[in-house]
Amino acid sequence: xxxxxxxxxxxxxxxxxxxxxxxxxxxxxxxxxxxxxxxxxxxxxxxxxxxxxxxxxxxxxxxxxxxxxxxxxxxxxxxxxxxxxxxxxxxxxxxxxxxxxxxxxxxxxxxxxxxxxxxxxxxxxxxxxxxxxxxxxxxxxxxxxxxxxxxxxxxxxxxxxxxxxxxxxxxxxxxxxxxxxxxxxxxxxxxxxxxxxxxxxxxxxxxxxxxxxxxxxxxxxxxxxxxxxxxxxxxxxxxxxxxxxxxxxxxxxxxxxxxxxxxxxxxxxxxxxxxxxxxxxxxxxxxxxxxxxxxxxxxxxxxxxxxxxxxx
Amino acid sequence: xxxxxxxxxxxxxxxxxxxxxxxxxxxxxxxxxxxxxxxxxxxxxxxxxxxxxxxxxxxxxxxxxxxxxxxxxxxxxxxxxxxxxxxxxxxxxxxxxxxxxxxxxxxxxxxxxxxxxxxxxxxxxxxxxxxxxxxxxxxxxxxxxxxxxxxxxxxxxxxxxxxxxxxxxxxxxxxxxxxxxxxxxxxxxxxxxxxxxxxxxxxxxxxxxxxxxxxxxxxxxxxxxxxxxxxxxxxxxxxxxxxxxxxxxxxxxxxxxxxxxxxxxxxxxxxxxxxxxxxxxxxxxxxxxxxxxxxxxxxxxxxxxxxxxxxxxxxxxxxxxxxxxxxxxxxxxxxxxxxxxxxxxxxxxxxxxxxxxxxxxxxxxxxxxxxxxxxxxxxxxxx
Ligand SMILES: Nc1ncnc2c1ncn2[C@@H]1O[C@H](COP(=O)(O)OP(=O)(O)OP(=O)(O)O)[C@@H](O)[C@H]1O
Ligand SMILES: [Mg+2]
Numbered sequence: 242x243x244x245x246x247x248x249x250x251x252x253x254x255x256x257x258x259x260x261x262x263x264x265x266x267x268x269x270x271x272x273x274x275x276x277x278x279x280x281x282x283x284x285x286x287x288x289x290x291x292x293x294x295x296x297x298x299x300x301x302x303x304x305x306x307x308x309x310x311x312x313x314x315x316x317x318x319x320x321x322x323x324x325x326x327x328x329x330x331x332x333x334x335x336x337x338x339x340x341x342x343x344x345x346x347x348x349x350x351x352x353x354x355x356x357x358x359x360x361x362x363x364x365x366x367x368x369x370x371x372x373x374x375x376x377x378x379x380x381x382x383x384x385x386x387x388x389x390x391x392x393x394x395x396x397x398x399x400x401x402x403x404x405x406x407x408x409x410x411x412x413x414x415x416x417x418x419x420x421x422x423x424x425x426x427x428x429x430x431x432x433x434x435x436x437x438x439x440x441x442x443x444x445x446x447x448x449x450x451x452x453x454x455x456x457x458x459x460x461x462x463x464x465x466x467x468x469x470x471x472x473x474x475x476x477x478x479x480x481x482x483x484x485x486x487x488x489x490x491x492x493x494x495x496x497x498x499x500x501x502x503x504x505x506x507x508x509x510x511x512x513x514x515x516x517x518x519x520x521x522x523x524x525x526x527x528x529x530x531x532x533x534x535x536x537x538x539x540x541x542x543x544x545x546x547x548x549x550x551x552x553x
Numbered sequence: 554x555x556x557x558x559x560x561x562x563x564x565x566x567x568x569x570x571x572x573x574x575x576x577x578x579x580x581x582x583x584x585x586x587x588x589x590x591x592x593x594x595x596x597x598x599x600x601x602x603x604x605x606x607x608x609x610x611x612x613x614x615x616x617x618x619x620x621x622x623x624x625x626x627x628x629x630x631x632x633x634x635x636x637x638x639x640x641x642x643x644x645x646x647x648x649x650x651x652x653x654x655x656x657x658x659x660x661x662x663x664x665x666x667x668x669x670x671x672x673x674x675x676x677x678x679x680x681x682x683x684x685x686x687x688x689x690x691x692x693x694x695x696x697x698x699x700x701x702x703x704x705x706x707x708x709x710x711x712x713x714x715x716x717x718x719x720x721x722x723x724x725x726x727x728x729x730x731x732x733x734x735x736x737x738x739x740x741x742x743x744x745x746x747x748x749x750x751x752x753x754x755x756x757x758x759x760x761x762x763x764x765x766x767x768x769x770x771x772x773x774x775x776x777x778x779x780x781x782x783x784x785x786x787x788x789x790x791x792x793x794x795x796x797x798x799x800x801x802x803x804x805x806x807x808x809x810x811x812x813x814x815x816x817x818x819x820x821x822x823x824x825x826x827x828x829x830x831x832x833x834x835x836x837x838x839x840x841x842x843x844x845x846x847x848x849x850x851x852x853x854x855x856x857x858x859x860x861x862x863x864x865x866x867x868x869x870x871x872x873x874x875x876x877x878x879x880x881x882x883x884x885x886x887x888x889x890x891x892x893x894x895x896x897x898x899x900x901x902x903x904x905x906x907x908x909x910x911x912x913x914x915x916x917x918x919x920x921x922x923x924x925x926x927x928x929x930x931x932x933x934x935x936x
Contacts, residue, residue, distance in 0.1 A: 292778045294935075311935060314780040322778040328771035330562070332569045337562075344558030345779040389775070 243306045245270050245319075245397045245428040246291065251300035253286055260286040262452035263300070268397065273419075273429040275443030277436065277539060279551055283452040284432040285325055288401050291430065292322045305396050318346070321395035323387050325402045325432075331375035335366055335385050338374060339392055346393040360388040364418050380411020387418060398422060399430045404438065416441060436540040436551055448543055455546045464537045470495055471511035472541040473518060473534050475504045479527030487521050494518070500550035507544050555781050559789025560796050566763060567797050581752040581805050585813070588744030598677060599623035599641070601633045604648035610656055611648040613688035614681075621680065630665070635873055637667050638900060640742050644668035644677045656689050657706075659696045742816050745809040746895035749802055750888050751868040753827060755859035757798030757834025762852035764790055764842030773934050787930055790842075791923065794835035802827030818898030822905045826898075829915035830891040836922035843929035867892045890914045 246268040253261045261283040268274045276284050289295035291302050293309045293316060302309040302316075309316040329338045339357045348356065361367045364384040369377065374385055383403055390398055400419065404412045419442055423429050433439055439446045440460050447457040456463055477484070481499040488497035488506055493514040495507040508514045511534045522529050535541075543551040567573050600622045605611045615624055625642055627633035633645040647665030649655065655662040666681060668674030691713050699709035767773045767790075776786045806823060809815040817823040838855070845851035863869060866888020872880055883889045894911035897903035 294774060294778055296935075311777075312782065314782065317778060318780050320778070322775065324771055324775055324778075326771050328775040330566065330767075330770065330772060332566055333562075337565065341558065341562045342775070342779065345555055345776055345781045347555060347780065393779075 244268060245272070245305055246274075246430065247301075247303045248287075248291060249301050251287060251290055251302065252298045253290060253295065254298055259452050261290070261297075264449070264452070264454050265300075266447050266454060266457060268428055268430060270396075270428055271423075271426045272445065273423045273431060273443045275439035275446040276430070276432040276449050277434065277439040277446050277543070277551070278432075278449035279434050279549065282434075282449045284434075284449060285401055286452075287449070288322075288399055288430070288432060292320055292399060293317055294322075318393065319396045321390035321393065321398045323390040323398070323400045323403055325405065327382050327386050329374055329382065329385055329389065332373060334371050334373050335361060335377075335388070336370045338385065339389060342389045343392050348393060356392060356394075360391045363391060363421070364388045365414065378411065380407050380414060383407055383411065383415055384418065387415070391422070397428045397430060401432050402434070403431075404433070404435065434551060436538060436543070440539055446539060448539070448546060450543075450547045450549070456542065460539060463539060463542045467495075467507075467537060467542050467545045468509075470507050470509055470537055470541060470545065471534055472537070472544065473506040473508055473511050473515065473532065475506065475518070475522065475529055476502060476531040476533075477504060477522060477527050477529045478502065480525065481527065484522055484525045484527050487525055488518065491517055491521055496544055496548050498544055498548060498550040503550070505540070505544055505550050507541055555785050556789035556792050559776075559781075559786065560792035563760070563763065563790070563793025564796055564800070567760075577752075577756055577801055578804070581748055581801070582808055582812075585741055585744045585748050585805070585809055585815075588748065589741035589813070598643040599625050600677060600681070601625050601627050601636055601642035601645040602648065603627045603630050603633050603645070604650055604652070606650075608648065608650075608652050610653045610689055610692065614646075614648075614684050617684040617688055618681065622677070634667055637669060639871060639873070640669075644674055644681070646681055656692050657696060659693070659700065662689070741809060741813040742899055745805065745813065745815040746817070746899060747863075747868040747871075747892060749805045749809075749827070750830065750866070750891045750895070751859070751863040752805060753798050753802040753831050753891075754834040754837070754863065754888065755856065756801040757794055757831060758838050758841065758855040758859045759852055760794040760797050760835070761838040761841035761845070761855055762848040764794070764838065765845060765848040765851050768842075768934065769848060777934065783931060783935055786934070787839075787927055791835055791839055794838040795832055798831035798834040799827055802831055816899055818895070818902065819904050822898045822903065822908050823895070825905060825912055826891055826894045826908065826915075829912045829919070830887065832919040833887045833915050833922065836919045836926060839926035839930065840922050843926050843933055862886045862888050865889075887915055887918045 244267045248267070249265050251261055251264045264287055266274065276287065278284055286295065290297045291309065293311050293313060296311055304316040304319045307313065307316040307319065333341065336357055339360065340353065343353045343357065358367065361370050364387055366381060366384055366388065369381065374382055377385065387400065387403060404415050407415065416438065419429065419431065423442065431442055445457065445459055446463060447454045456466065481502065481504050485497040485499040485504050488494050488504065493509045495509065497504060497506040506518055508518070519529060540551050600618055602615055602624060605615055605626060618624060627636065630647045633647070636642045637645050645667045649662055649664065652662050664685065666678055668677060694713045695706060695709040698704065698712055699706045702709070773786065777783060806817060806827065810817060841851050841855055845854070865883055866886035867883055868888050872883045872889060875883060890911045894908040897908050897911070
């Protein structure tokens, strides 16, 4: 069976800045694929090229066997894009927004109306169909944003960080919708910088940093690839950057990085190394607020591969 | 078909905004009314006069007419005639320089009377003649008496006065019939066409803000991720702005026709002007939408540009009043050509054929503006 998506050697620079530096991956029918990477990693740029919104400098994209360019309507029919920022008219109702976008795909009349009801059902907005979308909560707007991408029954749904800036409850609703779609056989390309989302939703994950895929695989295989290392998260106040530097010299520590008041330390065995890790904090004159040890996960993989913390 | 869906949504969004409803539906009609009242002198017809300058008899005539009519003095008769033609005044009386002297010399003074060929003009003429007779009659009679009876003019005047008081005053009662509530003298004609021109362009041009909004909202980008091509998307947006501008024009056309009985001349000609001029507005909106980045900036500049061009092009003050150098500048604006096309239809009874040159100029404006706009927009939206 042909892949739903084949991305091969995709590159794109903005002036001197290499946003995407040669990315290749494929998505099989029914598969949910996650692009996991921090801010500025090149996720949106990659997706813009996949969706035919941005010309690539090199490489190719084909969707369901059709070559994607900025002008190819066949390939575009096969994808549904849910952009990172809301792309709906706030002064129109959900139904009017959907009708508008549906007509851009050439959908009309009763079949369009039926389809509008179906997608509103899918994202749980049926009872608010005739309310203006600027009266919606942030989470509801995001769900409408997703519904637009589903309207024309695409083969591949592309979601670009759909949960950014959303409260936990709405976030959960969005994740459930995507899980539901995925379980019904929809192929999904999902970008995020939340490790938990990638773990929960995606069959396979590509880890992207600085415009390059640094690793790819199932959650299991990625985690296994870094061995049985544990991750220790230390919440502390003080010069954490300096502490992270000191920690990298501590025996048993694979790597350490700091972000937003938390130092993440990848270590061979947390139980044995914890005292010396904490001693390093004391030496640096940094007071520790909390310590948390976690099993190997994608965040640890990212830290391991890039030496950076995967947090915003 | 897809382009029509985009255009339909543009209209839907226009009408969703309550402040737009005011500016599209209420404001233009209010201005037509106000301008009609100003230039057309409220519901009281205005008579223009020239050559009064301190002449006592002419002054008497004017005083008599002043009771029932508005009076406006003109310096020269050409300006006065133009004012009749454009409907600022209903009629003009041109007094000779030496009216009193002529009358005192016993000669018949020649007084010019110019009006439009409608029934109200005839009514004013009757009133003017009666005023002339009442003002000049006694003097003429006294002159005749003094000459035939060989008495002094003073004595003759007393005799005539006495005779006049002996005659019972004859009152002429005038009545009108029919529902002439707003139909008065076509006083709204000028205001209506110049306001139509102003508002078609204004409403079209402020549509540039909606275009930029679509881009800021990311909707334009999303549209390009669908099967609609960039060309279709741009065409749809043009169609939307055009639809909005043409709607504005037809709305003013119909409301002023029905409510104020405005004479628009050849209806097909009027419609063609609205279509062509609306496209100029839509094209300008596309250009603004491509050039500006911020919708509020574009909205503000659109209003200023639309009002400025309207003023230059004769939609606020008629170009005929401009100096000749300003008149040549006015010809640069598309408004001038639209206004002149309406003048051709309404005042010179032209047909579509007579305004073909005007329509051609407007079409040329649209083509130039659209070409630049599409070239810019394609760069902006597919960046
Ligand atoms: N249109 C553009 N012009 C110039 N630079 C750009 C443009 N778009 C993206 N970039 C740059 O390319 C890099 C990758 O950006 P991109 O938006 O793809 O990252 P991202 O992974 O989606 O980040 P985020 O998680 O913040 O959305 C960034 O450094 C960004 O500044
Ligand atoms: Mg992004």
